[in-house]
Amino acid sequence: MEVFLQQLINGITLGSIYGLIAIGYTMVFGIIGMVNFAHGDVFMVSAFIALVAFLFLVSFLGISSIALSLFLVLIVAMLFTSLVNWTIERLAYRPLRGSFRLAPLISAIGMSIVLSNFVQVAQGPRNKSIPPMVQGEFVLFTKNDYPVTLSFKQLIIWIVTAVLLACFWYLVSKTRLGRAQRACEQDQKMAALVGVDVDRTISMTFVIAAALAAVAGTMYLMYYGVVSFSDGFVPGVKAFTAAVLGGIGSLPGAVIGGILIGLIETMWSAYFSIDYKDVAAFSVLAITLIFLPQGLFGRPDVEKV
Amino acid sequence: MSKRSDMGGDAPGMRVDTVRALRDAAVTALLAFGLFLPLIGFQTVTDVRNDLILTTRWPLLFSIVVIVGIGRLAYSLVVEPWLRQRPRLPVAPMSAWRTQVGKWFTPFAIGFVIAYPAIVLATAGFGRAVKWIDNFGIQILIYVMLGWGLNIVVGLAGLLDLGYVAFYAVGAYSYALLAKTFGFSFWILLPLSGILASFWGILLGFPVLRLRGDYLAIVTLAFGEIIRIVLINWVDLTNGYAGITGIPRPTFFGIPFNSDDDGFAAVFGLEFSPIYRTIFLYYLILALALLTAFVTVRLRRLPVGRAWEALREDEIACRSLGINTTNTKLTAFAMGAMFAGFAGSFFAARQGFISPDSFTFLESATILSIVVLGGMGSQIGVAIAAIAMIGGTEIMRELDFLKLIFGTTFDPTQYRMLLFGLAMVLIMIWRPRGLIATREPSIILKERKAIGADLVKEGHG
Numbered sequence: 001m002e003v004f005l006q007q008l009i010n011g012i013t014l015g016s017i018y019g020l021i022a023i024g025y026t027m028v029f030g031i032i033g034m035v036n037f038a039h040g041d042v043f044m045v046s047a048f049i050a051l052v053a054f055l056f057l058v059s060f061l062g063i064s065s066i067a068l069s070l071f072l073v074l075i076v077a078m079l080f081t082s083l084v085n086w087t088i089e090r091l092a093y094r095p096l097r098g099s100f101r102l103a104p105l106i107s108a109i110g111m112s113i114v115l116s117n118f119v120q121v122a123q124g125p126r127n128k129s130i131p132p133m134v135q136g137e138f139v140l141f142t143k144n145d146y147p148v149t150l151s152f153k154q155l156i157i158w159i160v161t162a163v164l165l166a167c168f169w170y171l172v173s174k175t176r177l178g179r180a181q182r183a184c185e186q187d188q189k190m191a192a193l194v195g196v197d198v199d200r201t202i203s204m205t206f207v208i209a210a211a212l213a214a215v216a217g218t219m220y221l222m223y224y225g226v227v228s229f230s231d232g233f234v235p236g237v238k239a240f241t242a243a244v245l246g247g248i249g250s251l252p253g254a255v256i257g258g259i260l261i262g263l264i265e266t267m268w269s270a271y272f273s274i275d276y277k278d279v280a281a282f283s284v285l286a287i288t289l290i291f292l293p294q295g296l297f298g299r300p301d302v303e304k305v
Numbered sequence: 306m307s308k309r310s311d312m313g314g315d316a317p318g319m320r321v322d323t324v325r326a327l328r329d330a331a332v333t334a335l336l337a338f339g340l341f342l343p344l345i346g347f348q349t350v351t352d353v354r355n356d357l358i359l360t361t362r363w364p365l366l367f368s369i370v371v372i373v374g375i376g377r378l379a380y381s382l383v384v385e386p387w388l389r390q391r392p393r394l395p396v397a398p399m400s401a402w403r404t405q406v407g408k409w410f411t412p413f414a415i416g417f418v419i420a421y422p423a424i425v426l427a428t429a430g431f432g433r434a435v436k437w438i439d440n441f442g443i444q445i446l447i448y449v450m451l452g453w454g455l456n457i458v459v460g461l462a463g464l465l466d467l468g469y470v471a472f473y474a475v476g477a478y479s480y481a482l483l484a485k486t487f488g489f490s491f492w493i494l495l496p497l498s499g500i501l502a503s504f505w506g507i508l509l510g511f512p513v514l515r516l517r518g519d520y521l522a523i524v525t526l527a528f529g530e531i532i533r534i535v536l537i538n539w540v541d542l543t544n545g546y547a548g549i550t551g552i553p554r555p556t557f558f559g560i561p562f563n564s565d566d567d568g569f570a571a572v573f574g575l576e577f578s579p580i581y582r583t584i585f586l587y588y589l590i591l592a593l594a595l596l597t598a599f600v601t602v603r604l605r606r607l608p609v610g611r612a613w614e615a616l617r618e619d620e621i622a623c624r625s626l627g628i629n630t631t632n633t634k635l636t637a638f639a640m641g642a643m644f645a646g647f648a649g650s651f652f653a654a655r656q657g658f659i660s661p662d663s664f665t666f667l668e669s670a671t672i673l674s675i676v677v678l679g680g681m682g683s684q685i686g687v688a689i690a691a692i693a694m695i696g697g698t699e700i701m702r703e704l705d706f707l708k709l710i711f712g713t714t715f716d717p718t719q720y721r722m723l724l725f726g727l728a729m730v731l732i733m734i735w736r737p738r739g740l741i742a743t744r745e746p747s748i749i750l751k752e753r754k755a756i757g758a759d760l761v762k763e764g765h766g
Contacts, residue, residue, distance in 0.1 A: 035519045049343045055359040056347065076343075083339050095734045102465070103737035105519070106677045109670045110729025117723040122344045130357055233666065237530070240523065275538040282527040282534075289524045290512050 002146045007270045008263070013154045013223065015262020016161040020216035021239035022246065022254035023168070024209030030185045030249040031205050032097065037108035038088060040236015041115035042210055046081040046217030047227040048119055051128055053077060054221070066134060070156070070222070077214040085210030086203055094199070112232070119229040129226040157219045164215055165255060168208070172251060177204055185249070234278060238265070241285040247298025256296065326381035334374030341369055410685065418446075418591060422584045435583050440699050442587050443655065447648055448695045450594035452675040452687040454644030457601055459673065460682035461610065462637035463617030465522040467669050468529025471509070472502040472642035474536060474664035476649020481549045481659055482542070491555035495650050502646025503639040510638030514631055517620070529669055536661040548660025555654045557585055586655050593651060597644045598684055604640070613637055671695075671725075678732050680739025689740055698725050 021043050028036045053076040057063045063072070092111050096103045137151035172178035180201045183191040192198050220235070221227055242261045246253025261281055268280040288295065346366040352358045417424075425437045451473065458466045479498040483489050489497075509528045513521055536543050543549065554562065562569045562582035569585075570577040604610040612633045615623050624630055653659050675694055679686030701724070704717045732740070 035523065045344070051349060051357075052343045052347045052359065055349060055357060059359055080339065080343050083336070087336065087340055092730045092734070096737055099737040101518070102677050102681070103733050105522070106674050107730050107733040109674060110726045110733065113667070113670070113722055113726030114730065115726075117720075117726060119344060121719050121723055123349055126351070128349050128357055237526070241527075244520075244523070273538075276534065279531050279534050282531050285527045286512070286524050286531075289516055289520050293516065293520060 002141075002143045002148050003270060004267075005140075005148045006146075007266045009148070009150055009154060011263035011266035012259055013157050013262070014266060015242075015259030016157050017216045017219055017223070017258075018235065018239045018242045018261050019255040019258025020161060020164070020212045020219075021235060022242035022258045023251060024213050025240050025243040026246070026248050026251060026254040027181075027205050027209050029243070031181060031202055032093075032104075034093070034104045034108070035240070036093075036209075037105065037236075038092075038111040038115060039209065039213065040234075040239065041112045041232035042081060042085050042088070043213040043217050043220075043235060043239075044227070044229065044232030045084055045115055045119060046077050046210070046214035047221045047231065048123060048128075048217075048229075049080045049214070050074075050077040050218040050221045051130065051227060054130065054133070070133065070218075074160070074215065074218050077218045078211040081210045081214035081217070082207040085206045085213075089203055089206040094202075097202075112236075116229050116232055123229065125229060127226050127228040130221070132225055133222050153223050157223060160215060160219065164212065168212065169251075171208070177201070181205060237285075238278075238281050241281055241288070244285060245288050245295055247295025250295065250297040253295055253297035323382070326378055329381055330374045330378035333377035334370050337373035338366070338370045341366055345369060414685075414688070415595070418442075422587055426580075431578070431580065435580050438580075438583050438587050440702070441696060443583070443590055444699060445692055445695045446587070446590040446594050447652060448672065448675060448691040449688050450590065450597050450648045451645060451672045452679065452691050453594065453597040453601060453684060454641050454648065455672050455676050456682065456684070456687055457604075457613075457644070458637050458641035459676050460687075461601070461605065461617065462613040462634065464634060464637060465518060465673075466525045466638075466641070467522040467666075467673060468509070468525035468527070468532075469641070469645060469672050470664045470666070470669040471529040471532040472506055472645035473649040473652070473668070474532060474661075475502045475505045475642075476646030477653040477659045477663070478536065478543060478549075478649075479646070480650035480653045481552045484553045485549065485551070488553075490559075491553070491650070491654050492558075495647060498650035499643040499646040502649065503643035506638040506640075506642025507635050510635050514634055526666065526669070529664075530666060533661050533664055533666075536664070543661075546660060546662075548658060548662070549653075550658045552653050552657050552659065554582070554657060555586070555589065586651075590648075590651055590655075593647050597647075600640075601684065609633065609636055667722075674729050678729065678739055680736075680741035683739065683741040686739055686741030693740075694725060694728065697728065698722070 021039065024039045024042070025036060028034060028039070050073050053073045054069065057069045057072055063069045088111055092107045093104050096107055132153075134151075134153045134156060137149040138155075140148045140150055142148070172181060180191065180196045181204070183194070183196050184198055184201050188198050191201075220231075238261055239258065242257035243254045244257070245260060246255070246257030261284065264284055265277050265281055269277045272280075346362060348360050348362055349357050350360055421442055422434070422438050425434045425442075429437050451469070455466065455469050458464050458469070476498040479501045480491070480494045483494050483497065484491070509525070513524050516524055537545055539545075556562070557569050560567065560569050560572055562579075562585065564570065564577040568577065569575075569581050575581070605614070612623070612628050613636075615626075615628060616630060616633050616637075620630060623633075652663070656663075671694070675690045676687055678694065679688070679690035698721045701717045701721045
């Protein structure tokens with residue numbers, strides 16, 4: 001029971017990170033129908049930007065307040081990652097919009113290779129580890145000498161994820177931009193006819209996706225304290241799994257899917273085998289797609305002749 | 306007032322707006338500054354106490370920003386007017402000289418690859434030839450073969466497969482394990498690995514029959530990764546990350562390539578040299594690759610090949626015409642996987658060592674990109690793309706003269722994959738339909754016509 005509770009806490013934390021990345025996949029897929037393969041690497045780049053920002057704040061500006069530095073790191077990472085994703089969309093995906101369907105996929109795979117190798121060349125292939133930013137934990141209760149803990153790091157991840165999801169929810173459901181996004185999702189030509197700037201809306205979708213990935217990247221860096229250039233692929237695929245599980249195109253689905261994937265992964269590691277935890281996530285992906293292609297919250301896709 | 310410089314011609318479209326060009330260049334340079342500031346401007350390095358510290362690289366950052374700005378300026382001042390001036394012809398049907406070239410290209414290319422080892426031996430000399438035949442010839446031919454194999458699945462049947470490397474791995478591990486455990490020879494295990502791989506093709510193909518397009522791609526990716534993770538973790542069988550070493554090498558109809566008395570060199574009265582094995586392996590993979598191409602070309606004319614292409618165009622129509630889509634898809638998976646299995650067992654035999662590192666997702670992505678960049682379904686396009694992408698990245702290893710320009714610490718091999726990725730993006734933007742964007746029709750009714758690739762469906766699944 002206590003192991004289960006502890007894993008539940010760990011799983012929700014991990015799942016929040018996956019959920020934040022998954023939103024990027026689901027939004028981009030919803031609006032232009034493309035699996036943005038590079039999104040996992042955008043997440044990795046954001047973690048590196050957060051790393052640089054953190055070191056900059058500590059060593060150049062000498063900011064010692066953890067709350068302030070974390071907040072600034074988050075803002076900086078979101079800004080720069082948004083810029084990166086905006087540029088990627090502009091250069092690598094926009095020229096291919098409306099062209100043959102595989103072209104953006106290959107372009108995105110190419111971009112993913114570019115991003116991870118760029119980081120490898122620019123920052124070196126070694127793992128980058130930093131001293132823990134946040135320490136300390138609450139001991140919820142102890143049973144049979146097994147303390148069930150909720151660390152401050154985990155609490156921060158929960159709070160930040162919840163707050164940002166609320167902001168994001170407001171953005172998508174209540175603002176003009178959100179309406180434009182939903183309009184483009186339904187019918188781009190019609191949206192353009194009624195005066196929605198489709199190009200700008202798609203660009204903004206990539207910017208928002210990147211900003212949420214940057215939150216995930218910053219949280220990942222804070223939680224694990226280590227990042228390397230190859231860290232984008234596996235979280236990327238798992239977040240995609242989350243998006244598919246939740247029903248691709250559905251925003252709450254992405255978050256719930258993320259948390260489910262996080263839980264499946266931690267529970268699998270705790271009760272079965274840690275070596276095969278990725279197999280568990282990938283199997284969930286395969287099983288979902290085969291038996292429930294529309295996911296938990298997605299609309300079924302009916303093909304008309 | 307905006308200054309306008311006239312670059313010749315009266316049409317307003319020919320004018321070049323210098324002020325606008327300068328403004329664009331400035332904005333682009335600013336953007337580049339923002340993009341590269343965090344990861345180029347700063348570098349995280351580990352200091353003597355093993356702590357991570359930050360150092361700055363302002364000169365590098367500013368030179369990149371300046372290069373980007375100048376590049377953008379040159380683009381709007383020179384390239385854009387030139388592009389506008391160029392008469393825009395509608396896409397012409399294949400012109401006469403291209404059909405002529407097309408007719409002679411294939412025999413010429415086959416002649417060249419057959420003569421390649423001799424050409425290399427004559428030009429590079431006996432000592433350096435091994436490298437050129439091995440790193441370029443064999444390496445590229447493996448990818449040509451894999452590309453042609455995947456072409457059956459993606460280009461003909463329209464099933465998007467991102468886990469193709471799994472079958473390559475199955476072939477390689479089948480050969481390695483069976484050869485080491487039971488001592489079977491390469492010639493028995495080559496077809497056997499192909500058969501085993503095609504079983505896996507059917508096994509993994511079966512659950513995904515209902516999926517299409519991107520979803521299929523992701524599931525096959527997941528299967529590919531699962532197989533790799535199992536290869537890593539099933540240490541008793543596969544020896545995990547460490548891989549399998551000492552895999553028996555293929556023999557020349559029973560004659561081994563070593564320096565013994567019954568070795569190849571001794572039997573044929575030659576002086577021992579590793580180059581005989583390399584040349585033998587070169588012709589072996591060439592034969593396997595040509596077999597793949599030949600089988601594909603012949604299969605396209607059989608009912609099953611036509612069913613594949615029909616399936617690519619429209620699955621629902623296929624079903625309503627009574628084509629068994631299950632069998633059609635499974636044969637495509639099985640055929641594609643079989644050739645990957647052949648290539649895998651060749652790979653294991655050539656390396657003598659395999660580990661899960663050789664079968665990552667990047668390999669699948671590389672093979673798929675070769676197929677798409679070449680122009681899906683086009684055999685020659687796939688071969689050209691393999692030569693360009695694999696040869697291009699291999700040649701990066703040879704560019705030692707760049708050290709003279711950028712200093713001795715400059716290592717061109719570091720940038721290999723970076724440029725590979727950039728090339729993928731650029732080729733897609735330049736030619737979204739791939740390098741060879743025309744297709745030979747499978748059936749010729751009255752006259753020979755080329756069809757634009759735009760008319761060919763990419764396959765939904």
